[in-house]
Amino acid sequence: MLVDYHTHPLGHRGGRYTEELLEQYLAAAQEQRIEEVGLSDHDTYCQDIDFQLVAAVARRFPALKVKNGMEFDFRPDREQKIASISGRLPFDYLIGSVHEIGDWMFDHPDYQAVYSQWDINKLYRTYFSLVEDLARSGLFDIVGHFDLIKVFGYRPTGPVLPLAVPALQAIKKAGLTVEVNTRGGYKPCAEIYPAAELLQKCYELDIPVTLGSDAHEAEETGRDLAAARQLLYRIGYRRLSTFSRRQRIMQPL
Numbered sequence: 605m606l607v608d609y610h611t612h613p614l615g616h617r618g619g620r621y622t623e624e625l626l627e628q629y630l631a632a633a634q635e636q637r638i639e640e641v642g643l644s645d646h647d648t649y650c651q652d653i654d655f656q657l658v659a660a661v662a663r664r665f666p667a668l669k670v671k672n673g674m675e676f677d678f679r680p681d682r683e684q685k686i687a688s689i690s691g692r693l694p695f696d697y698l699i700g701s702v703h704e705i706g707d708w709m710f711d712h713p714d715y716q717a718v719y720s721q722w723d724i725n726k727l728y729r730t731y732f733s734l735v736e737d738l739a740r741s742g743l744f745d746i747v748g749h750f751d752l753i754k755v756f757g758y759r760p761t762g763p764v765l766p767l768a769v770p771a772l773q774a775i776k777k778a779g780l781t782v783e784v785n786t787r788g789g790y791k792p793c794a795e796i797y798p799a800a801e802l803l804q805k806c807y808e809l810d811i812p813v814t815l816g817s818d819a820h821e822a823e824e825t826g827r828d829l830a831a832a833r834q835l836l837y838r839i840g841y842r843r844l845s846t847f848s849r850r851q852r853i854m855q856p857l
């Protein structure tokens with residue numbers, strides 16, 4: 605089956621959910637033969653999520669299961685805030701993502717110059733140690749775009765796998781799901797997150813997976829997920845994680 609558990613109806617614009625906006629995302633998911641679509645706006649917009657409107661619009665798409673998610677910006681100093689948001693809203697699942705190292709938003713094109721100040725191997729180790737903290741926090745269900753640090757194409761001098769293994773082991777220990785996020789294919793790194801060699805390691809470690817387009821526009825919903833599903837199948841996966849009220853439900857891939 606196809607699911608898309610990572611979509612941003614509010615993009616980076618914010619504002620309120622409207623019927624028209626939600627309809628666009630759900631119609632796009634249906635067109636892409638998605639069976640479950642999760643809305644996972646950034647947690648900065650947590651005040652603007654209208655769960656009742658989502659449920660009302662979802663009723664017009666009876667063939668589609670619509671899930672309530674959120675993508676949280678993980679930093680160790682935000683753990684309490686994240687827990688307080690996630691505890692008071694009726695989410696099906698939470699994505700935890702590392703977008704910042706200290707106060708550097710390393711995935712933002714405006715701050716790309718900072719890469720030149722880093723030893724890239726050390727940068728990868730620093731990034732993956734934050735992913736380890738994320739896994740150990742126990743706050744999330746899914747790890748967002750596991751190797752986002754490659755976004756602008758800065759690569760370590762050797763293989764990435766040894767740098768990433770401690771984070772994958774923490775993810776395994778915490779029982780988290782890793783998403784295959786197809787947005788990376790449209791960034792300078794030109795590759796899905798995580799890279800196929802890291803997904804292979806996820807499979808060896810028996811880490812469950814799900815699928816997400818990370819759509820910031822309705823027409824990006826479901827983008828490249830059929831190909832991502834085929835890749836998972838080739839690696840050996842036969843099941844996908846889905847979620848309902850923070851409970852993981854494994855379904856046939």
Ligand SMILES: [Zn+2]
Nearest residue numbers: 675701748749
């Ligand atoms: Zn993200």
Ligand SMILES: [Zn+2]
Nearest residue numbers: 610612675818
């Ligand atoms: Zn996202």
